[in-house]
Amino acid sequence: MTDRSFTIKVPATSANIGPGFDVVGLSLSLHLTLKVTVSPPTPQSPSRPPILTYTGEGSDEVPLDAYKNLTTRVALYVLRCNNITKFPTNLTIEVNNEIPFGRGLGSSGAAVIAGVLLGNQLGNLNLPQTRLLDFALMVERHPDNVTAALVGGFVGSYLRELDKASTEAASVPLSEVLPEYPPDASEEWGLNPPQPPIGIGHYVRFGWAHSIKAIAIIPRFELSTAKARSVLPLEYSRKDLVFNLQRLAVLTTALSREPPDPELIYEAMKDRIHQPYRKTLIPGLPEVTSNITPDSHPGLLGICLSGAGPTILALATGGYEKIAEDARAIFNEKGIEVDWKVLTVAGGSFIEEHDN
Ligand SMILES: Nc1ncnc2c1ncn2[C@@H]1O[C@H](COP(=O)(O)OP(=O)(O)OP(=O)(O)O)[C@@H](O)[C@H]1O
Ligand SMILES: N[C@@H](CCO)C(=O)O
Structure with missing residues (x-):
């Protein structure tokens, strides 16, 4: 068996553009890039926790524990919702980030989209774009940044009015969607995460x-x-x-x-x-x-x-x-x-x- 490796690239975004509060977003030419490698187990390294390295913006403050980092926690949420309770063994993620944190350039939206794409890729889930957006909207609950970061360009979006059951499903506390720590006994924690309702967000590119x-x-x-x-x-x-x-x-x-x-x-x-x-x-x-x-x-x-x-x-x-x-x-x-x-x-x- 050989290593599997892939790169995920997500753009910065600017939301609102004046009057479009929580509605419009624009993707911009600064990127969050993840280089991901999954190595097969070897006798020397039969299995180890994920290794996360980080360069660029936010590298002095971002957690490097995969169970605390926003991107990897989102990836684990996507995997768990699809009956995969763990990261693959021998996973390495090298992050380079050009998007400054907490400045209004969509750093958290980019981290969330990177996490959704990472989960989809690691689990070979082949989720359609609309489902990827559902996962992102369970974490970042206004659609403007995440939609523009996922699809690119100048984008307007709305959240569908959900029925009662779906509204409850989409209103679970973030701490339940993204628990910070792995379970000691993984069974209970690993199963039954709150699933996103289907078709939460809709968009059009201008x-x-x-x-x-x-x-x-x-x-x-x-x-x-x-x-x-x-x-x-x-x-x-x-x-x-x-x-x-x-x-x-x-x-x-x-x-x-x-x-x-x-x-x-x-x-x-x-x-x-x-x-x-x-x-x-x-x-x-x-x-x-x-x-x-x-x-x-x-x-x-x-x-x-x-x-x-x-x-x-x-x-x-x-x-x-x-x-x-x-x-x-x-x-x-x-x-x-x-x-x-x-x-x-x-x-x-x-x-x-x-x-x-
Ligand atoms: N690449 C990343 N990896 C892990 N966590 C990140 C990453 N980027 C952002 N974050 C987390 O998101 C926080 C910033 O999110 P916040 O929503 O406050 O600002 P923003 O997304 O940069 O701005 P805006 O939403 O107005 O465009 C950071 O402090 C950090 O905790
Ligand atoms: N529309 C959101 C974007 C923040 O990312 C706001 O202005 O609060």
Whole structure:
């Protein structure tokens, strides 16, 4: 028997793009890459626990225990749901990550999608894409990042209204979906995990004008999605909802048109559902989004908070450096250091099997 090896590659994502809170996502050209090897047992190594190594973003904080790491815990959840209670013996996973943690660039969504694809691959499950999405949505319960990370491009998604039994199945605490530790006596723990209902998430890919690039202006601090969601109200006025719906409807088509129209897009990327509430957590956010405009910065199309923040996403066809450096100067005035990158829209996740 020979080693089996394959590579999984998952893109970063920016969710919301202004008015599309929990609805739209855009895949971007930073990647989480897993190089996976499964070696047959040998007399010297009949069986050993998984070895996980990690380079790049988050390597100083990510757990390297396969039973604690988000990606491998998700993979084990997928395997357990398919009657496989353990990782294969002699599994090695070398991770390289370009997606900064907790910045609004979909690091957790990418880790979850990588885990679902890893479980599917290790168990030779051949799950269809819709089922892969169901598993991801049991872990990350808003569809915007995970859908864009899985299928790639500029994507809108919704969660199907579930019947009572499916709603209960999809509402189990995350600690039950992803227990942290392996069982001492694996039987009870290994069996009967909460199965995802079928067909939770549905999506459509919008067009994307190729001349549009995304500048990610990334503050050097982390903001967890949970914290950035905790400041949001539970209810909104009709006026604010209509404000967002009007803009989102225009935005999804405006970003596909060549040449893109800055006047239309700048206004269509405004939001009243999440950004105004998150400004308390991101000093400089209102100043950056209101002072950098297509008039002051030729090439700019629109500017918004990326996902739950703190990264700012500027869509532009040129003038990248001036946009980024002027945003940097505003953040610097608030005592915040930033890094910035010009990114392109990426394809979806993919797996490459290697011949050994
Ligand atoms: N590659 C990874 N491997 C393991 N855990 C990860 C990985 N990437 C992210 N995580 C976990 O996810 C956490 C960040 O998730 P969080 O949802 O707060 O932010 P985000 O996904 O980067 O931002 P957003 O959801 O706004 O785009 C990290 O602190 C870490 O615990
Ligand atoms: N739509 C989510 C994305 C976070 O990943 C939010 O803004 O909270």
